Amino acid sequence: MNNSLQKSNLVIPGLGQQYKGLFDIGAAVSQTTIETQKELLAAHFNSITAENDMKFERIHPLKDVYTFEAADRLVDFAAKHGMRMRGHTLVWHNQTPDWVFEESDGVPAIRETLLARMKEHIDIVAGRYKGLIYCWDVVNEVIEDKSDVWLRESNWLNGIGEDFIAKAFQFAHEADPNALLFYNDYNECNPEKRDKIIRLIQMLQQQEVPIHGIGLQGHWNLNGPSIAEIREAIEKYAALGLQLQVTELDISMFDFEDRRTDLLQPTAEMLEKQAERYEQVFGLFREYHEVITAITFWGAGDDYTWLDDFPVRGRKNWPFVFDEKHQPKPAFWKIANWNNR
C-alpha cells in the first residue's frame, strides 16, 4: 500500500505513476511544503518547481550576494525523491530587486549595465544547476493584458528594449546548453493574449533564438477558460513546433471578479463542479499528450495555495485535487486511474 491509494476495492498507484508515458505530474513547493506535504509530494508527484525560492529577489537579493541555500534544499529534495526539477524563473518584472535597474547613484541603469547583470545572473543561476534542472522558465509574463499593447511595460523593457527577451534565452542557452528553455505566461488561453504570445514566439523563432517550449500557467477557475478555448490555445501553440507544459495549474473556486469572503469551506456543488473541470481538462491534456510534456500544479494540497492571498488577501481557496488533510477530493478520482476505466 506504499505510494498507493485505495477506494473501495480499487488500489491505484500515485498520479505521477499513472501518467507515466504521457507527461510528468509536478507541484510547486516551498521550504515549508517540502516538510508539511512531504508524503503527499512523494506519493503523487514526479516533478517540482520552486514557487518562490529561485526568483531573482530570493536568489540574488544584492549585487554581490547570491543566496542559494533554499533553492539547493529543493534541488536536494527532488534528487532524493527521484523527481525532475523545473527552474522558475530567470527574467521577470516582479520579485526582482530595484538594485538591478539602478546605477550605484540611483539613476536608471543603462542598457549595457542591464544586459551585463542579466547575463551574470543567468550564468550563475542556470550554471549552478546544470544537469539538475532540466528546463527553465527563462522569461515570465512579458505580454501585456490590455489588448492594444503587445509587450508589458517593465524595467527590463524600458532599460534594454524589446531584445531583452531574445537576450535572456541566448544567455540561458550559453549557461546550460542542455536545458530546455520555456516562455511562460498567464491568461494564455485568452484569444487576444494568446495571439500576442504566438507573435512573440514567432519573432524569436525567426531570429533563431534558442527556445524549446511554451509554459501555459493554467491559473483557471470553475467557469473559465472554456474547454474549447483551452483546446484552441493548445492547437495554436503546438503549431509553432514547440513542446507545451502546463506550468502552474490550479482551478480556483472563485471567478476572478468574485470577491466574496463568507465561505469557510467549499460547497458540495463547488467540489463537484471542480471535479468535472479537472476531468475535462485532464481529458484534453491526455488527447494532446504528444505535445504536452508536463502538468505542474501551483501547489499540491489545499492546506497551502497562493490563492489564499490572491486576489483577496486572507480568503481561503481550494484549487487542488487533494484537500487540506492531503486526502483525495472528488476531482482526484476524476483524473486518477484514467487508463483503467
Ligand code: HXH
Ligand atoms: C504567477 N503569476 C507567477 O508566475 C508565479 O511565479 C507566482 O508564484 C504566482 C503566479 C500569475 C499572476 C499574474 C499577474 C498577476 C497576478 C498573478 O497580476 C494581476 C494583478 C491584478 C489583476 C490581474 C493580475
